[in-house]
Amino acid sequence: MSAKMSPKELKSIFEKYAAKEGDPNQLSKEELRLLIQTEFPNLLKGPNTLEDLFKELDQNGDGEVSFEEFQGLLNKISQ
Numbered sequence: 195m196s197a198k199m200s201p202k203e204l205k206s207i208f209e210k211y212a213a214k215e216g217d218p219n220q221l222s223k224e225e226l227r228l229l230i231q232t233e234f235p236n237l238l239k240g241p242n243t244l245e246d247l248f249k250e251l252d253q254n255g256d257g258e259v260s261f262e263e264f265q266g267l268l269n270k271i272s273q
């Protein structure tokens with residue numbers, strides 16, 4: 195995995211996983227789990243659990259992660 199990811203790449207990853215169930219424009223917790231485990235497994239090697247990550251990304255607390263919210267992940271993967 196490259197250290198930097200363009201917004202376009204991030205968008206295509208988001209769309210691929212968000213379309214798996216329910217609203218195709220929102221990531222459920224299960225979809226986020228699949229996405230992280232497949233694309234960014236390193237994110238779960240530190241102290242962060244998926245639960246923490248989901249809460250952190252879901253800023254409006256509706257139980258799903260929109261693309262806008264998902265972009266918060268960019269800060270994590272570019273560290």
Ligand SMILES: [Ca+2]
Pocket residue numbers: 211212213214215216217218219220221222225
């Ligand atoms: Ca979805």
Ligand SMILES: [Ca+2]
Pocket residue numbers: 251252253254255256257258259260263
């Ligand atoms: Ca949300």
